[in-house]
Amino acid sequence: MIDYFILIFRILIFPGFTFILALTLFCDWIERKIEARIQNRVGPLVAGPGGILQPLADFIKLLTKEDIEPTSVKRFVFKFSPLAAFAMMIFAFCFIPIDGASVLSTTGFTGDLLIILTFATIANFILFLAGWASNNPYGIIGSTRVLTQFLGYDIPLYILALSPAFLAGTLSIFGIVQSQTLPYFLLVPWAFVLFIIVMQAELEKDPFDVPHSESEVVGGLETEYTGAKLAFIHLTRDVQVVFGAALVVTLFLGGPNGPVFFGLPTFWHALWFTLKVILVVIISEYLTTIFARLRIDQVLNLNWKIMLPGAILSLLATLAVINWVIPLVM
């Protein structure tokens, strides 16, 4: 009985839904603050101390806004895809060991790395459907751009995600985290750098934010969305950003590993995990602010001509490390 209780607590409160949501909104605030400071602005300031509640306030504000459904949309997909995408992202998050174990307090299963990458892909595909169903030229162009970019960059992403898996000798996320006594970004820094760049493209942030380039496609796939649906699309985007950061942390920065000083190890693991996620978010936001947006053809050129060969070379270099460097050290 108590087991069930703990499980429900873990899913709903910590480290599940509520914690992920809080982390997402917090990271959103950090992003906005960092971006503002780099751009010589102040950023959010009013809601809460230092404007920390601004993302929450924005979310609630959107929830209360009028929800308009244009007549030409494909009703069913239009209505449910924002929620479905959001649910998909949260579900993928549940496999990431935040406080030492995954949300379902299992150690996962072999191959769950592939599962969460697939979930992330599906979530993006659902967002594509959202734009497609809105039946608006900007929405359609925006969502085809999402698909073009996402599918292209998925290939190097999967290949790069294999590096830690090869190093750990397993496709299980828990296994990868466990074997990182030395964080992998020290062992295979090239894979880490490439992974960060590919992640930037996956998350559609500058210089890869072509699906959202408002000067060309207005709101992209969000053009027809209003009110609560828009709130959930925004939230999905934010969760995606944190999920991307969490993936980097898990694969290359040792996940929740870190020194435990006193009290509950769960607390310390979650703290280390959060701090690392924030670090990655800051790096990603820094990249966003210092670059201009590329054109869609330039983004794809970069994908197929540099990122894909780069990912394959990186994998070969990782294999070389596994076969020749590690035996020397051990």
Next chain:
Amino acid sequence: MQKSSEEFVNAIENKLNGKIQIQIGTLGKAAITANNGIHRDLIKVMLEVDDQTSIVAITGLDLGTNLGVYYHFRSQSGYYTIKAEVPKDNPHIQTITDLIPGALFAEMEGNDLFGIVFDGHPSPGRLVLSENWPEGVYPLRKDVIANQVKLVPPKNVAAEPDDNKTVKIIIGPQHPALIEPEKFSVSVEGEIVTKVEPRLGYVHRGVEKAAELRTYIQDVYLVERVCGICNGPHAWSFSGAVEKILNVTVPRRAQFIRVITLELNRIHSHLLVLGHAGLEIGYETLFQYFWRDREPIMDLIELTCGNRVYESMISMGGVRRDLKETDSPKIKAVLEDLRKKIPFYKQLYENEPTIKARMKDVGVLKREDAISLGVVGPVARASGYAVDVRKDEPYEVYGEIPFKEIIYTEGDTWARMNVRMDEVEESINIIEYALDNMPKGPIRVDIPREILAGEAVNACEAPRGELFYYVKSNGTDMPDRVKVRTPTFANLPSFFKTAIGGSIADVPANFVSLDPCFSCTDR
């Protein structure tokens, strides 16, 4: 080879002896009267004599029984005007768009506002008037009273049949890439632009007509409202034209203050578009930085003129406010601060890979095209076409102030932005020189309320390029005709040339590099 205006006029006179009449010294360097048909020969001769001759504007005039069609040209030796007349009941004149493609919009506008039919025009149709404006009512004719015109419901235009290969993307009238309302239907095949169809006139306010119904003093403020950003040059061009009719010389101190005002206006306008370009290529940081640096300049405008945006500083006969002695060090300090920041932006444009990826070789306008389309300002100078009114026809004290004319030869978006950055630096130099060399003395002379009959053209180098005014007075306190040719009106045709064949993603960056201003264009 550069020719003096005498050589230019003589060459024309020799070739077309007897068919034309030349009045030296009016409406630019010379006004040449030519009838329908002859005007085409004349333009051909002008192009032969000086291959850098390009159209500035076509002014329509209501002369009672006749309609006047004045073609204003700019050649290397100065401005020339061809006067032609057509009868009002049969207002047909041959087009010149085949000789000078830049006349395309100007002729459409003449058709809209005066009902002059340009025979052989490639795309006749409405340019500035709205669809619900009744046929056969031409607002700038004297017999039309604008507020008694009954609007009619617009005709339904049959939609063009779609073909499967092209997608039509409508940019505007409301679109994040455009700050002001104007519509461009862009046909794309995949991501490549195949056709651009403009629809202008969304912010046509009839300033030219309104100017005829107001006194000269009111008109100074009216023409300032043509454009919020470059309001100073508008006020100057109008006042300067009136001063030319009256043959008035403005006191030297006022001339220096006018130069300072105009250059402050240029700096703030250039910084505005530099920032806006950053936004269009998704570089928000650049946008924020440029606009941060623009803010102190706005404060300077407030300090010198009393207003932050609408300067209302330049008026007929001089300026309205004197510059205090104590203001000079304040202005210099702010400008010195800005000067220090420019190298940072320069090296950013030089080294930042994503800026170069988005701006280099985007929207390349060749020099020949720039000349034939009559492009002006930074856009022309980025294509290696040296046209700067401050250098070509120095007004006020620009002749004695040393400054460089910025020329780039690449002709792409990147070059246009660099021209503006360098010009900000030159403007700082000009203001500092003006502050140092400003004499003491009166700041204005009296101008009568009723202006003697006469006509004058006046051009000014506004931030966006050459701003051209034609003013005709009739001895009363209201002008007979005020013609405004804004720089964006001249620059827009180049966009349709450079956008086609490029990517749809390049359209915003290419477009904003013209620094378009639609409230100027539509007036």
